Amino acid sequence: MAVALAFADPVRDAQAAFRAVMNAMARPGSVQPVAGLTGAPAPLSPTAAAIAVALADYETPLWLDPALAAAPDVGAWLTFHTGARIVAEPARAAFALVAEPAALPDFATFAQGTDVYPDRSTTLILQVASLTGGPVLRLSGPGISGHAHLAATSLPADITAHLAANHALFPRGVDLVLAGPEGVAALPRTTRVTEEA
Numbered sequence: 001m002a003v004a005l006a007f008a009d010p011v012r013d014a015q016a017a018f019r020a021v022m023n024a025m026a027r028p029g030s031v032q033p034v035a036g037l038t039g040a041p042a043p044l045s046p047t048a049a050a051i052a053v054a055l056a057d058y059e060t061p062l063w064l065d066p067a068l069a070a071a072p073d074v075g076a077w078l079t080f081h082t083g084a085r086i087v088a089e090p091a092r093a094a095f096a097l098v099a100e101p102a103a104l105p106d107f108a109t110f111a112q113g114t115d116v117y118p119d120r121s122t123t124l125i126l127q128v129a130s131l132t133g134g135p136v137l138r139l140s141g142p143g144i145s146g147h148a149h150l151a152a153t154s155l156p157a158d159i160t161a162h163l164a165a166n167h168a169l170f171p172r173g174v175d176l177v178l179a180g181p182e183g184v185a186a187l188p189r190t191t192r193v194t195e196e197a
Contacts, residue, residue: 006037006053006081017054021177024186029139029148031131033183041073043099045127048179049077052125056095058083063093063110063122067100093122101126101154107166107174118171121189128154131180136196139187149196150185152178163193 007013013035020032036046037053044052056062062084068074075086078097087093090109098104104126113121128134134153137160140146156162166173166189173189187193 006039007050013050014054017050020184021051021055021186024177024184025143025175025188027143027148028141028186028188028191029137029144029150031180031183031185034179036181041071041077043067043071043127044074044077044097045099045179045181047181047184048097048099048125048127051177051179051184052078052084052095052097053081055123056082056084058085060084060094061087061092063087063090063096065096065098065100065103065105068097090122096122096124098124098126101128102156104156107162110174112169112172112174115171118173121172121174123175123177125177125179126155128152128178128180130154131178131182131185138194138196139191141191143188144191150178150187152180152185160193160195163187163191167192 017034020034024032034047034050037049038046040046040049091111110122130153132151134151136149136151139148170189175189176187178185
């Protein structure tokens with residue numbers, strides 16, 4: 001594998017991607033721009049690659065969905081640029097990278113955290129074809145004035161049921177980060193999600 005460069009300016013670019021994710025988590029439904037890493041090996045998307053490099057380090061266990069795990073260059077590239085180890089069990093992962101969200105495993109497969117340590121849960125980074133043009137989801141909760149909308153494509157048809165069950169587990173549960181060509185959006189466990197009528 002020819003290892004491509006990650007960020008051109010590692011410190012500033014990683015900080016910018018990290019801030020974008022944090023802003024997306026603080027303002028669910030908003031789309032925050034992220035400069036993608038075009039050197040990432042397929043099927044890892046440029047945006048998901050930038051998020052993973054910004055968030056992961058040598059202490060971070062990563063889980064790859066079957067589509068990403070089947071491409072050996074993806075795991076090697078992520079390990080080279082982050083130092084993170086790839087794990088086979090979703091429940092052991094701090095971050096899960098998912099190239100095919102429509103085939104997303106049940107949320108219970110991943111670490112849920114505990115009432116005392118809710119941060120010991122998995123954050124799911126889902127690659128989506130677009131953050132617009134999909135079924136409209138209505139969002140409410142912390143960080144949202146009134147309500148917000150998100151219309152990402154590529155999500156499972158029953159995503160609202162999964163998100164409702166996940167929300168009911170609070171403070172336990174997983175958080176979702178959606179990586180699209182437009183940037184990043186988030187659906188934290190604190191957000192109530194329903195289908196727009």
